[in-house]
Amino acid sequence: MAKMELNAHREIGKRDKKIFGQFIEHFHRQIYGGIYEPGSALSDSRGFRKDVLDALKNIEVPVVRWPGGCFVSAYNWKDGVGKNRVPYFDKAWRVEESNEFGTDEFMEYCREIGAEPYICTNAGTGTPEEMSDWVEYCNLESEGKWAKLRIENGYKEPFKVKYWSIGNENYGHWEMGAKEIGEWGSFVRESAKMMKRVDPTIELLAASIPDLDWNIDLLRKAGKYLDWISIHDYWDKPGINNELSNYEYCMAKTVHIEPPIVRTKSILESLGYLGKIRIAFDEWNLRGWYHPHVDSKTEDCVTPRDKNDDNSTYTMADAVFSASVLNACHRHCDVVGMANFAPTVNTRGAVFTNPEGIVLRSTYHVFALYTQQLGDVVIDSWLGDNRSFTVGEGDAAVQVPTLDIVATKRTEDASLRTAIVNRHPEQPETIIVPVGGSYTQATLYSVVGDSKDAYNDVGINQVRTVRRPLAIEGQQLQFDVEPHSVNVLVLA
Template sequence: MHSSTDATVGVPLDGVPVRYSRDLFGHFVEHFHRQVYGGIYEPGSPLSDASGFRLDVVEAMRELRPSVVRWPGGCFVSSYHWLDGVGPDRRSHYDKAWRVSDPNTFGTAEFVAWCAAIGAAPYVCTNAGTGTAEEMSDWVEYCNLPEGGRWSDLRAQHGSPEPLAVPFWSIGNENYGAWEMGAKTPAEWAVLVREAAKMMRRVDESITLLTAARADLEWTLPLLEAAGPYVDMVSIHGYWDKLDQVDHPSDYRTAVGQSLGPQHDISRTVAILEAAGLGDRVTIAFDEWNLRGWHHPDGTSRRAIEARDRNDDNSTYTMADALFSASFLSSCLRAGDTVRMANIAPSVNTRGPLFVHPDGVVRRSTFHTLALFAGELGPLVLDATATSRTLDGTDVPVLDVLATVSEAGDEVQLVLVNRDPERTLECRVSLGGRLLEGDHPATLLTADGPDAYNDVDHPTSVVPRSVTTHFAEGGTALGPHSLTVVRVALPYAHPAGVVAVDAPAGSWTLSGGVWARRRTG
């Protein structure tokens, strides 16, 4: 190894790639603080359309290419009754989860219409706290049954004779937690999910059905033993910087030091699925995730409610958030055969990638990470190995790497993250067994310092830019606190010969856009 090399990357081209789901680039919107009202939905604003949707938010969301959006919660849903949010005559209700009044002017029809506006599929999370299995199945009927039912007829009376065609449904949200309205024991939960799933499927067999779970054997194994035949995915959540009661966001090193947490949760959940004998059928949805948890101190006082404004302090969202998010998504894509959905929580305001204010939007650092992953990667994940030192004071490697390939096999995309806040990383990369050479186009996301952030007055402190990345004998320099997506055209000329997606006899190769076993001899 060259003396100046701090890290190595190896990307063989003779393995079987994993086709991941675009639903890993999913989103989540909850009725919490200014996510819906004053976020995506603001009737009367000069920036809104006739439906009340903020057009600048719609435009920004389209940049993120979301495949699916989860709604209405979150904790909110465990005391939410969907009938309050449909039809012309709506009344407000007191939201027992977040302890405020909700006007119910944004309900099922508005959510489905907003998803259509941003180009995403709707994903409805049902009330398994204070609700019932019948109420959940009635909501499926209202949305998806063509005709002939009490609730589908009501939908037609509300102006939608054709089904709303909601493809994704979840039974409950965090019902394992004492903080949730209608929390359940593992045994109670297993029975409720089984019965709710049966009823929902009797209304619409085509839905993709999820249920609240966790990376915990005692909770999830009984659930799978009872309801496994009826569900398609288990839903797990993760926030690694705990801020609900005390708002002291972790510094860069502490935050980035949590980067292996998602990978550990995925591995534990996979092991539980295999223990239940469902590893080949039931998959995982990480349908709430973010580095930082939402700040919502206990209490109903005005001070406690106003404290939620702290979530919208844009100085919180630095390169730490951008790089943690890159690590999270890479962990999901590397496990893309099992992790089939992930939903950033939330999309707008609170801890979301978009900050919405009366005059416009701010694209926070995480926005650009999400846009790069959703917009610049190929649909197939290649095996990749990396070695590097660890980030000081942690067990987290300084280097994170992901490799994807285009459908046609004519380009490899390398996602290289240098987590070190201060030092450049000298990295040596080999592709298909040969050291990478030459100049390759890339997109670089970094900033003047690890604590840089975007806000209303400085919206471009953290933005991606197009660069050329030079490799000599495989070596290149990755700047501190940086995310680089390098695009390598295949085949490319190498001093030792042409490097292309190819493989020895008897292994896998890509030919004509199709991965297949090469014939021996």
């Protein structure tokens, strides 16, 4: 039995809604056959899948990052605007890119779902001039040939894109145009200068990792131009055979969620940028995407990606882990201002499309629960007698805290809204909450599954959200949360 205490008078900070952001890339079926499918009976006149639009509106997506990802490091945005678009061979993912979905379509899509557009620029084969031209196309009224081209393309009003990232994972050997420590900071500085001279109001991000040497170079050279640094993580790597961890080992990986945030925060502080530059966790997911690198035949590289669409892969492990990431972002709301689940649709996404409709995977229900039920202010909370369970044996054993909580308050009505994650694979947990006389109503919203391996698929609905009213007896509340569940307790 665990005791949970909430202090509504001690506010930790304001939660930025952009931590519920999403990411979409030109990879596999994320764009084509995902959010965009012209000719489908399920699509509107613009080619946007209406069922996907409705699903994303329901989770109130605040910001969408596009077009990559590794894709962007050989992408020229100019090929994806206007009427005369020429396909090219995408060297990142080794497939033909039609350029049918480009900047204009992305802006319309974001506008339709009510999300802020966030553009990641090409810092691989691209140039600072190419990046600044993109800012001109999107944000200037009519000055310059690129703004005029936007108007010619039918968009008189500027798109006013606020968030721009310089590069994607340019520290990595896998990235085309990868950069070394010593050259990255200078490249970012010169790119940022040109981009902000076109529009000084934009907010700039730059690809980074929780590494002191990388950030010394980046921040000493370009820090004054940056508003954010971007970090990524996928905790369960698929390997060459798409071998994914079981529920218990996924839970063991939850102890590795916060260290990258803490390290990056410490680096910002040591270099004098804490409070000036925020962290964007702008690619994250429990499971890395499956895309084996095969150097022989292209089809050997591409065909295995279909394994990403196995819905039985996405279980309560994904839901519970994702909730733990979102809880960590809340706890570090002073420095984490954006997070983007990667990806939104298909691959490892929250929504799966098929010719007849969509499947809402377990992670989708977590986003729906959190965006609809949590508050905007993080408050102090304390959890006593939180037991742990062991995963693994011997020196490899990991002690996993069973419960993970974060408490929030909704400004508009002062209700308390606490996220409670029960990571235990089999056992429910009893929780006691002293409430005094301040609250008279209690409701528990829960994402639950028939088992720890429950999943949703076409005709299979093993993961769902349920609502349960709770009784306050005296001045305390006692209730159980199911194993492998994600919950929000509302006190009003």
